[in-house]
Amino acid sequence: MPNDDHTKQAIRLLWGEEPRRTRGPRPKLSVEQIARAAIDIATRDGIEAVSMQRVAGELGYTTMSLYNYVSSKNVLIEVMMDVATxxxxxxxxxxxxxxxxxxxxxxxxxxxxxxxxxxxxxxxxxxxxxxxxxxxxxxxxxxxxxxxxxxxxxxxxxxxxxxxxxxxxxxxxxxxxxxTPYDETLTQVLTDGRFPALAAIASPEVFGAxxxxxxxxxxxxxxxxxxxxxxxxxxxxxxx
Missing domain, CATH: 1.10.357.10 (Tetracycline Repressor, domain 2)
Structure with missing residues (x-):
């Protein structure tokens, strides 16, 4: 079941509705910068390689500092999907x-x-x-x-x-x-007559290599x- 909290947070980030800070130092990162760093990791090593720690290291920040911008990995992935689109x-x-x-x-x-x-x-x-x-x-x-x-x-x-x-x-x-090409796999297993229609098309010419x-x-x-x-x-x- 979708996490409504994550979805709401992702919507705020994607639509620029996060409240602006009125005190303290100005943010040094943007959410899009963080998302693009995560996208670079996913492009090189797959989505499984993306973590808050890995993204923070890529940007030269601590993991905890990243949570000031993005509240969780799930929210980050929602933002990544939109930015990468x-x-x-x-x-x-x-x-x-x-x-x-x-x-x-x-x-x-x-x-x-x-x-x-x-x-x-x-x-x-x-x-x-x-x-x-x-x-x-x-x-x-x-x-x-x-x-x-x-x-x-x-x-x-x-x-x-x-x-x-x-x-x-x-x-x-x-x-x-x-x-193994799928038609070759099917040829190996469709030998006892149980799936005659499938067996009839399990060839590179008909089924595709x-x-x-x-x-x-x-x-x-x-x-x-x-x-x-x-x-x-x-x-x-x-x-x-």
Whole structure:
């Protein structure tokens, strides 16, 4: 269950609502500086390597001094996710389908370039300004699809979860030591006739040689196109 306290603190930091100090020395660090130092660690060594102590050492401060800016590692990770998201790309497609494809491709590229982001255990839906900018951009892309507002939200949420899930799958498989292409693994275990449909497609030609990013991209594209086809059909049926 999400920690409401952590979420509230993250919102205050992400939206600049922390009260200003009226006494004492001026702060020497910013929350974004701290987040970017943590992002550098996650980029080099993975999200598991991030700790308040490690980040403090990276910045040349004591661990306790960092707590004056960020109250916990959980809050820090929430801030990291938003800072690392950066600003969304401009969508130039002429149709809602083209813009949705561009958005999906950009988010996929973000996860591939910053693998640690796909491995963070989320404690809330998007709450930071950059993450919400991406979310808003997708809703804008869906505005002229004909979907009702609730359906737009459902579609956007589904796409966020699908892309994130497939990105994590491809990254985990690619990083597994000595992993065997999935079709080879299936060929070894599908020998007793219990799974005939799966056995029939367990070949490099049909199933794909592996589940790494280049090959996950194909089913992702296929699934997206079928989703967009389904939206078109759904909107047409509402007009009848």
């Amino acid at each position: 950066e600003d969304p790309p401009e969508l130039t497609g002429e149709t809602w389908r083209e813009r949705t494809r561009q958005w999906m491709s950009s988010l996929w590229d973000l996860y591939m370039s910053k693998p640690w982001m796909a491995r963070v255990t989320l404690s809330s839906p998007p709450i930071g300004p950059r993450q919400l900018a991406w979310f808003d951009q997708l809703i804008q892309a869906l505005n002229d699809s004909g979907l009702r507002p609730g359906d737009q939200m459902a579609t956007a949420t589904f796409l966020l979860g699908t892309i994130r899930g497939l990105a994590k799958l491809s990254l985990d498989v690619a990083d597994a030591p000595g992993h 592996d589940l790494e990013a280049a090959n996950v991209d194909e089913p992702l594209q296929f699934g997206l196109e079928r989703l967009l086809d389904g939206i078109d059909d759904y909107v047409r049926s509402m007009k009848k």
